[in-house]
Structure formats: C-alpha cells, structure tokens
Amino acid sequence: MKIVPVTELKNLERSVEQNTEKQRKAVLEILQNVKSKGDEALFEYTKTFDGVSLSSLEVTKSEIDEAISSLDPKMVEIISEAAENIREYHEKQRRQSWFFTREDGTLLGQKVTPLDSVGVYVPGGTAAYPSSVLMGVIPAVVAGVEEIVLVSPPGKDGKLPAAVLAAASIAGVKRVFKIGGAQAIGALAYGTESVPKTDKIVGPGNIFVALAKREVFGVCDIDMIAGPSEIAVLADESANARYISADLLSQAEHDPRSAAVLVTTSKVLAEAVSMEVKSQLAELPRKEIAIEAIRDHGVIYIVNSLEEGADVINQIAPEHLEIMTKDPMSLLGKIKHAGAIFLGEYSSEPVGDYFAGSNHVLPTSGTARFSSPLNVDDFTKKSSVIRYSEQALKENGEKISAFARLEGLEAHARAIDVRLEDK
C-alpha cells in the first residue's frame, strides 16, 4: 500500500452513476415495459438477462423447505443466531408515538406507523448473500411491516441459492420472487399480476438496479444508492498490523473499486501494514479483485496526532471505521461522519457484517456525511397530530389570519375567520 502525506488526502467519492446515460435509457425502457406488460415483461427479461425460462415467478413453500433441509444444520443455526442478534439490536431502534399538551387545551403529537409493504432486493450473480437478506428484512419485521417481499435474480437452473431462501425464511419473509435487475425494481414499484406493489425498495444491486431505484424514487421510496464498499482504520502505535491488514483486505476483496484506508500516527505501523497487506494479499482466493482495489483505492496516511486523524476520518466519512488505538472509546466523540464505528482490536469489521447485530447496509462514498445505516426508521413514517382547542383558536386566530394575509393567501385567513366570527 502507498504511504502518502495527509496533504494529499482524497475523498472516496466513487459514484456508481458516472457516464451512465446509455444504461439509463435501457432502464427506462425496462421500467416502462414492466409497468405496461406486467408479468409478461418479467418472464421475458428473466429469459434474456438471467438465461432461464421460468413458468412461475414466486418461490413456493416447498422450495424453501427443500432449501433449508439441503443446508448444513450448523449453518442454519449460525444464520438463526445472527438473526437473533440483529433483531435484538434493531428492537432498540423502535420509536413510540408521542404527544404533548398545552394549558390552552391544544394537543400536538407525532404518530409513528410502519409502512404497509416493502421490497428487499438481494443481489445474485456468482455468490449467495444470506447476510444481506437478514440485514434488509429484519429491520422491516421489527418496524411492523406486514408485507415484506424479497426479490433476487435466479441462477441458470431457475433457482435461488439455498442459503438465501433459508435466511429469508428465518428472517420472516412470506413472499420471495425470482426476479432481478431493473425489471425487479419495476415490479416492486408498479406491481404486476404476481408481484405486489410496494411502498419502499431497499437493498444494494448493480448499476441497472441503482439506476432503476433512482428512477422509481417518488413512485415509492428507496433506501440509498450504494457504491462500492470501503474501510478506514484509525490506529496508533499500539495497533496490530496483522489484524489491520486482514481487515483492510476484507473490504478490498468485495470489488476492484472498494477502498481501504489506514490513518495512523505511527510510521512503523504504516510500514508494517504496507508489507503485511502485500503478503496476505498473495494468499487470497479473490486476490485479483483485492490487488486492483488496494492498488487503486488503498492508501496509508501518516498524521501527527489522533485528533488530526479524526479530522481526516471526518473528511473521508467512511462506510466502515475501525479505531485501533490504546483508548478507542475516547475518540468516539471526535468522529462525526462514519457509517459504522468499530472500537478496539476485537471489533473486526466482519463481526458487524455478519453477527454483532448492527446493520451492514451502510452509507458509502462519503455519504455518511448525511446518511445512516439501514434502520427501523427506514420502515416507518410519521404523521403530525394537531388538536387545536377553542381557547387556542380564540387567542391566536387573528395572528394566524394575519400571517396568512402577509403571504397573500386569503383563503387560508378566511378558514380561521369563519370560526372566529362564530364566537
């Protein structure tokens, strides 16, 4: 890994959507076809893009049972335990409706309601991601969403991976469809004969999925447009170079555009990590991906103090941050922008990907400046509640009319006046 002076700090903006007008056109056509032709379009696109002719889009109960029994029971247990931890964490995010009253009889409040229905997109391709199923579905279940629909592109055998189906069942999904790409996003946004229209679509996907989510935003809600994964480590001389290197590589193996950044006060550690990354890289099965990621988006910055290090981290606003210092907790107050903050040497990033309980769907490319991990709030919405009293209207009515007239909105003012006239 390159060791670079902090004056050469670069942010991690690597938008998934540069120069994508061509793909956008394709996506618009797909969405339009799904909207107008429904299932017929889904069958066609699944044949074209996934290379399989399906006779039905929905996964059956017996397919799910079969998937679970085909898995190593130990693995089913691990997935279930992870699900339990994720549920425990997300339960803490549940919010109550509230109200307060004024002495004049006014009651004001905020009512929290779960969304009626959500769609969870799970990417397919070469690997299966049961952890993404848990992370997308469980917050929705905890929020109280009644209809949770999972979509994922089928393999050439017309099936979804057993681990994905098992995780869906463990997480509490009732309906699973074998569709992927922009066509799946269209189905969830508009609804088809088979696929219910949903109010929100969450989960990462490829460029077509990302563009389709952006297009349907407004018809339904979406979570975020996720970019390639990234990790930053803030470390002092006490940190373990082997651990840090392994953690940096855990993100580098995701994607050639993944980023891995070390910010440290220690030149010795910087040199050690640089060498250790090289040697660990050589042994990785996905080393072609990781080598490219480390070469293009791997960097070590030397800083003069941990305070300066925290500033650098805030400028980067990383998806994952590990703090590997003698007293990591003392730096927590200085960190303003990071998706997930891992404290201390045992808090390896994959602990959060799979098992600790927090969510692994996190803001990337510096969007931690303004975005949050996927959470229960994403599956609920609020309504304001206003019960104005007769006394309050008598006391404040004229002020309200005056304010409305200042804005030139006479009908607003008269809605108050008709009531005052009656008093």
Add this chain to the structure above:
Amino acid sequence: MKIVPVTELKNLERSVEQNTEKQRKAVLEILQNVKSKGDEALFEYTKTFDGVSLSSLEVTKSEIDEAISSLDPKMVEIISEAAENIREYHEKQRRQSWFFTREDGTLLGQKVTPLDSVGVYVPGGTAAYPSSVLMGVIPAVVAGVEEIVLVSPPGKDGKLPAAVLAAASIAGVKRVFKIGGAQAIGALAYGTESVPKTDKIVGPGNIFVALAKREVFGVCDIDMIAGPSEIAVLADESANARYISADLLSQAEHDPRSAAVLVTTSKVLAEAVSMEVKSQLAELPRKEIAIEAIRDHGVIYIVNSLEEGADVINQIAPEHLEIMTKDPMSLLGKIKHAGAIFLGEYSSEPVGDYFAGSNHVLPTSGTARFSSPLNVDDFTKKSSVIRYSEQALKENGEKISAFARLEGLEAHARAIDVRLEDK
C-alpha cells in the same frame, strides 16, 4: 364540488415530473455550468431567469436589519411567536445516542450526529413565504446543524422580500443568498466561490428545482420531491359545512393542481359543502386558481361508515387530513397514511401551516404512505457503534468465519481467523 360514489375513488398521484425530459436537459446543463463555472454561472443565470444583474450574491447584515425594521412590528412579533411554537414542537423530536451491553463485554450502540451543513430553498415569485423559512430552518437549528444556508430567488429589484429576511433572522439563519432555480440547487450541492457546499437540500420549488434536486441526490441528500398541495376532510353529520368549505378552499387557492377531498357519511353535509364551496369561491381573490383546482381535483365521496371513510383516507394518503366528527380522537388509530392529522372543528389546516408548531412541509401525492413531515431526524444521521470483546470473539469467531465462507468471502473469514489464532 362533484359528489361521487366511493367506488369511483381515485388516488391523488399528480407527479410534478411527467413529460419533463426537455426541462431535465436544461437542468443538467445548468448544474454542469454551476459546477464548472461557480459564481460566474450564478450571476449569469440570475440575470437570465430573474432579470436582475447582481454585484454580490449574499444578503448583507444591513439588508437583513433594514428588512426587519421595514416590517410592521406586530408582524415581527407574530413570526417570532410562531417560531417559538415550531421550536417547542421540534425539540420533542430530538433523539439521544444510545447503547446497550451484553454480559460478554460487547457494547453496541447508535450515535446521533447533526449534519454539518444544510441548504434551505425558499420559493420566490409573486409572493413571499416567511412561514416556509421557519419550517425549513428551525428543525435544522434544533438538530444542531452549524451551517444553515438559505437561498431564494431575488425580485427584479435585486432584493428578497422583507418578511423572508426577517423570518430567516428570527429562525437563526446566518447566511442568505439571492439565488433560485436549478442554479441555486447546483450551488448548494457543489459549492461555489460564494456559496458553501451543503450536505442536504430541503424545501419546495418549481419543476426546475424539483428536477435539479433529483439530479444532485447522492452528491448530497434531499428532503423530498413535493407536488401540489392537498387536503382531505373526513366528516360526519355533526360537522360544520362552512368550516369544511373554507378549509377545502385554503388548499385549493395554492395551485390549479391542488386537491380538495371530502369523505363523509352524511349526504346532507355533502350537499351543504358542495353549495357552500361554490358561494365562498366567488369571493376569493385567488378564485381563478381555486376554481380550477376544485373543478379538476375537488371531489366529495359518500361512505357508509366512518370506518369505511378511514379506509378511503388511507388509500388517498393525503398531505393534510382533517377529522371533523363527534369523536375525532377515536378515529386516530384507524388512520395509517396522512402527512398531518387535524382533529376537531378548531383544528383548521392553516393553524398548522403557520402557528401550532408542527411542520408544514409534508408528503404530497400519496407519498404519505412512506414519507414523513420534515423533522429533526432529517437533519441528523446515525452511526452504528460496535465494541466487540475478546470473550465475544472467542465464543463467536468460528461462526462468523463460517458465515463469511458460506458467502465465498475468504478475506472476511481470515480477518476473524488471525485474531483467533493468537488466542
């Protein structure tokens, strides 16, 4: 107003963005120019679109002082009192960071942090909207946002309305710029020599503003793409036809595409409102707008019961809902989708627009199914906090590696393994 059987129920989807490819191209060009040319582009566009050659974009302290002293002091007092009520309501939305611990030494939590900077767009044109200033700015102030930037298009005299500047000052804005349209959105998203880059842009605007917000979404965050305003009233035979009619018209005067819907169990009330709307309409200064809105998007549905009425409301998911029945509070539990819920005959919708304290930036066009009123959460974000312990890693490490290997992510597994090997 038309009285229509509920079997002919239509939803209120009136997207602001149909057939807008041409405007989108113009917006893309504007954004690109602002990004590359900065202030120069802002001066040019302000000349072209607002018809004024400015020498500086930022409003000065003395311009603000002048504006306040030019206003009726009573009006300044009313705006200040409204601001105080809005602050009181939004203070209740503030959230704490939290954590919990497990016996194995693990600590998991969620850290809540305000955004660093936000931009608030306030529409200009023929009228001034000081209430929009309060509603956009105060939640950001309460959230703890340090840099709040307000933008609004100048009049031909190169000034912003006095009431807008007064409200900005009362709400706590430090920096105000005389820019509008897509160019203002570009300035807030990318930053220019004068205008700071912000992390989130909120506030309603015309089609160019809406399209520009959609385009920059991801570079920064945005609140929502707002459509024309709407009101639905759920009423029984006890309701006052004059009040309801005045409230329906208060929304109808906003825009020819505004919607006004009455859902009632009472045919007598339906007839009375239909006639009363007609007679009140005749007297309105903005009657041309309101007549068109009532003609195209005004409708009365007769239902058999208030339960059925609540179902109809949930299908419509109105921006504003008034419940005008004998016992409005008893229906609150049945309402799932509405931006703001006004209970009882004194809770006229303009009470919420200006004074009660809740926010008037609300989800429109049925998006209350999945969106919330503008609130303090919109100006904060969360970070997950994970402190895994040695004991937890020892006990769960092998499960975590196994999960990672199930997904084919060997480097993830090894990040755990290097730590287990040392034990």
